Amino acid sequence: MSKADLGKLFSLRKVDPATTNGANDSHQEPAANPENYQDNGFRQAGRLEGSVAGLRVCLARIHHDHRQAARENRAHQDVLMRPYREKLQNHEHDAGQLHDEVVSIKDRRIPNLKERIETLKKEISDIRQDPKAHIGHESGKAGFIIGLIILLFLTVYLFVFYSSASYSAFFKTFEITNIGVANSIFDPHAITKAIADGITELVLILTIPFVFLGLGYLIHKVQAASKWEKYLKVFLLVLVTFFFDTLLAYEITSKIYEIKGQSGFTAVPDYTVHMAMENVQFWIIIFAGFVVYLIWGFVFDIVMEAHRQLDAVAVAIRERRSKITDTESEITKLEGEQLRKEEQIALHRREAAKLREFIEHGFVFNKDFKQCIYQFTQGWMAWMRGRGLPMGDMDKANEVVQGFIQVNFGEDAAENMIE
Numbered sequence: 001m002s003k004a005d006l007g008k009l010f011s012l013r014k015v016d017p018a019t020t021n022g023a024n025d026s027h028q029e030p031a032a033n034p035e036n037y038q039d040n041g042f043r044q045a046g047r048l049e050g051s052v053a054g055l056r057v058c059l060a061r062i063h064h065d066h067r068q069a070a071r072e073n074r075a076h077q078d079v080l081m082r083p084y085r086e087k088l089q090n091h092e093h094d095a096g097q098l099h100d101e102v103v104s105i106k107d108r109r110i111p112n113l114k115e116r117i118e119t120l121k122k123e124i125s126d127i128r129q130d131p132k133a134h135i136g137h138e139s140g141k142a143g144f145i146i147g148l149i150i151l152l153f154l155t156v157y158l159f160v161f162y163s164s165a166s167y168s169a170f171f172k173t174f175e176i177t178n179i180g181v182a183n184s185i186f187d188p189h190a191i192t193k194a195i196a197d198g199i200t201e202l203v204l205i206l207t208i209p210f211v212f213l214g215l216g217y218l219i220h221k222v223q224a225a226s227k228w229e230k231y232l233k234v235f236l237l238v239l240v241t242f243f244f245d246t247l248l249a250y251e252i253t254s255k256i257y258e259i260k261g262q263s264g265f266t267a268v269p270d271y272t273v274h275m276a277m278e279n280v281q282f283w284i285i286i287f288a289g290f291v292v293y294l295i296w297g298f299v300f301d302i303v304m305e306a307h308r309q310l311d312a313v314a315v316a317i318r319e320r321r322s323k324i325t326d327t328e329s330e331i332t333k334l335e336g337e338q339l340r341k342e343e344q345i346a347l348h349r350r351e352a353a354k355l356r357e358f359i360e361h362g363f364v365f366n367k368d369f370k371q372c373i374y375q376f377t378q379g380w381m382a383w384m385r386g387r388g389l390p391m392g393d394m395d396k397a398n399e400v401v402q403g404f405i406q407v408n409f410g411e412d413a414a415e416n417m418i419e
Contacts, residue, residue, distance in 0.1 A: 037062075037372045041379025050384045052396050059404045062376060066369045081359055088355040095348035098341045105338045113331050120320045120327070127320075131313050144306030151303050154296045155213065161289050162209040164190045169251040170204070212289075215241050216297040220304060242290055249285035250276050370405070377401045 041058070048054030167190040194201040215237055222233040250273070257271045257279075276282045377397075384394050 037375040038379040038382075041376035042383045043379070044376075045380040045383035050380070050387065050389055050393065050397070052393075052400055055380060055397055055400050056404075058376065058380075059373065059401070062369075062372060063404075063408065066372070084355055084359055088352055088359065091348045091352040091355065095345050095352065098345045098348070102338055102341050102345065105334050105341075110331055110334055110338075113327050113334070117324050117327050120324050124317050124320050127313060127316050131309075131316075141306070141310055144303060144310055147299055147303040147306055151296065151299050154292060154299060157292060158212060158289070158296060159209040161292070162212055163205045165248050165252065165285065165289060166208040167194060167201070167205045168255075169248045170201075212241060212244070212293055213296075216293060216300055219297045220301050223301070238294070241293055242286075245286045245290040245293075248289070249282045252285055253279050253282045256281065373401070373405065 044054070044058050048058075190205060191202070194205050219234055219237050222237070223230050253276055254271045257275070380397065381394060384397065
């Protein structure tokens with residue numbers, strides 16, 4: 001291909017001025033009439049004998065003409081750039097809105113949550129130092145510990161007393177040598193003897209103390225009832241306990257009376273309730289169990305109340321620790337949200353920078369540009385078919401055109417085209 005032939009490539013058919021003016025009125029680029037490109041392609045193929053190098057030069061010339069026309073027609077470019085400016089505004093608006101949200105999270109929401117955590121930690125410290133200021137009463141820790149120690153010893157005492165007294169009342173055979181108060185009530189070998197006598201006796205003397213402890217526990221529980229009902233139930237429970245203690249005392253003193261009668265030389269009258277009430281041992285047995293039982297009930301009440309107060313302190317501390325955990329989780333979520341928003345901001349800013357660069361330095365092809373390329377190619381291919389050129393030459397020409405389109409209109413192209 002000679003230099004003269006290449007020069008002719010740049011002398012494309014002139015466009016009718018009326019056609020050009022009409023295109024300007026409708027914001028079209030002042031390029032050659034697309035209807036002439038097919039004929040032009042046929043003519044240029046003939047001049048260049050359908051060579052691949054000549055086709056590349058022709059395509060580059062068409063690209064140059066449209067690009068030059070786009071640069072000269074700024075009003076048209078402004079119209080074509082409008083969608084890109086709108087995209088730029090959207091990216092900038094979204095980035096600004098996300099930035100405000102990030103600032104709110106960093107400067108207001110997270111600091112407020114951290115301040116709440118510090119407040120809760122201070123409240124926990126204050127509750128331990130001065131529970132009354134936060135829960136309305138003292139913690140009662142000292143009273144709980146002292147009461148619990150007393151309660152444990154009283155429980156041991158009641159267990160020993162009622163197990164020994166029940167064994168003495170129901171199973172023990174008294175002798176003249178053990179009719180004193182101590183020997184008649186407290187038998188140090190009561191459990192050993194009960195084991196030797198049988199499992200039934202053992203179970204009985206081991207469970208009877210829990211009957212009295214259960215009655216004491218019931219006295220504590222019924223105090224939650226209404227005022228008159230509470231007093232009635234407490235009175236009945238105390239009465240039952242007193243009656244039970246009376247039976248034990250009567251049975252023990254009755255056996256002692258019989259042993260004394262058998263050891264004498266004269267007959268003695270039968271043992272009566274009146275005689276029991278005049279017997280000092282009878283009252284000692286009752287009060288050794290019943291009074292301690294009442295004391296156990298009062299101490300148990302005090303211990304439970306102190307425990308309730310301690311539990312109130314523990315509950316108050318647990319509630320605040322739970323709130324601290326929830327608040328820390330909320331902070332973690334906000335930090336993750338902040339990170340995601342910052343990544344979105346960076347993405348919007350990158351896209352905005354690309355659009356800004358394109359708007360300032362790039363240009364947009366009219367959709368007719370692609371049609372011109374296709375029509376020019378049709379004319380070029382028509383000449384090649386008319387000359388009977390090999391199919392391989394036509395395939396190479398088609399590859400050149402497809403490569404040109406991919407470079408200029410593909411996703412990775414430096415210049416864009418409005419469809």
